[in-house]
Amino acid sequence: MTPIDDLADVERTLARYALLTREAMRRYLGDRAPARYLYDLVRDYPSRSGKGLRPALLLATCQAFGGSVGEALGPAVAIEFAHNAFLVHDDIEDGSHQRRGHPTLHQLHGTPLALNAGDALALLAWQPLCDGTPLSSRLSRRVSDEFLEMLTRTVEGQATELGWRADNVIELEPSDYLALIARKTCWYTTVWPLRVGALIGSADTAPLEALTRFGFYLGSAFQIRDDLLNLVGSTDNYGKDLLGDIKEGKRTLMLIHLLGAASAAERRAVMAFLAHAARSGVEAGRCSDMDAETVLELMVHHGSLEFAFQFGQGIAAKAYESFHDAFAAVPSSASRDFIEALVPYMLARTA
């Protein structure tokens, strides 16, 4: 592995790990039947070119802590299957039209079949953890326990977000947003891969608390960047519905800031828009008096995007500091450099 010098290097390393993971996933998907109504759908999202951030972080952490790719490949496949299961269900819940530059699964095949394919992906995620792996029984059990905890936290976070939208909850602070994404995003995107990578690589001798802290900061920086890209990213790179978060009424940092900074009249209009979004999902932009573009203009006008960007930069700085704390006892290596480089990558990525 070459030293990590710039964002392109990060993406090349991500691509290498993603390739390893996809090849391992293929072994689980194979030529299973029924293809037409299930496994063709199950294979769809994993075959689209995602970044593969989660398995890459897990594999690199395992290597940095002295383990091998082979030991951590099963859990890496598990998290990628789980991620794809979440995406299928998220797209249905949000009524999204695009995923990784193509129509969403439920747009292609209808909600019932897509929902079932999402269930299948969630079940498949357990298979690499149950199979005979190179891990000892003790480590396998620890990894499975961590997996169950992570899934639980993630669905709790998702439920909170959906509930806020359904009840049109307005009185929110940035701390509420961070508590939400700590559950909804950080657990499965960064905390679990870091914890499990270190657990396997160190044969459960590494202290996990500092890694967990690093994972939360890194995951928060990742999600804030993702939310910003949804508003200002390019359609070609982003691959999802631009402004989708506004149309769906997602309680992002920018929206929370806008609700605090807007005039009384603007706030009332935004609240009405959100109430409409809660009923109509992504169709809200077409039906409400205020459209998503107007909400974005208000965000720009009131500095909500700049606020979120700076807020995220502060968190990324903290992530960088917590990386050095968590990896203080880890010898220098290409894997360690790659993980370190993920911090600025989270802020600079465009897709």
Place this chain on the structure above:
Amino acid sequence: MSKAEKGEGAPPANGFEMFPAASLDGFQRLGVQTAAQVIEGFIDLLGAGGATRSTVRDTGPSTRAEPEFAQLRVDVARALDLYGELVRRAFEGYADLLEQRQRATEVQADGADNGPLTLRVAADGAGTGGTVWIHNTTDESACAELHLTDLTAHDGKIVPSSTGCFEPAALTIAPGSSASARLEVVVDGFPEGIYHGHVVAGGLPEAALPLRLVIGAAPA
């Protein structure tokens, strides 16, 4: 104040121009403070958790082990895992063997082909016969006095037990060995059909051999 906030962070090894930490402004500071508050709450929750609680206590970076010792600790943990796994598998293999042996220590009866006994005779035949085996896999010798039950067809017709006789009529089987007896059945005058019954062994309540008697051109 953190190292990042004071600008004391070491230059990044990866070559990126990382954040000018000393110049964190209001929103950045707010981000750091808010995140720290929320994240420490989650860390506390995890610390109180069960299955996912870290097995290793973190004493902080200043007192953390040197990399050489950390590596030694990993190597020892891996070796212990390996030996633990070997011991577990060896125990499971031994336990399986013991269970198999326990299951096998009994006295069983079977036919010449290690299964139920089938005797065939033509419709105008006078009699038929076969071999009955008794296997003793216990540590003690066993005695068996052999009997034939009535044989019954699907329509209720019976070939009575008195039509069969064993030679010898009783067997003594040494520990860990087998013994056989010849069964002869006289069927002269009984109607065609398939009759079912058992060979039982007096003194061995668990030993019973299913017997199928086919008279005439019944299906094989």
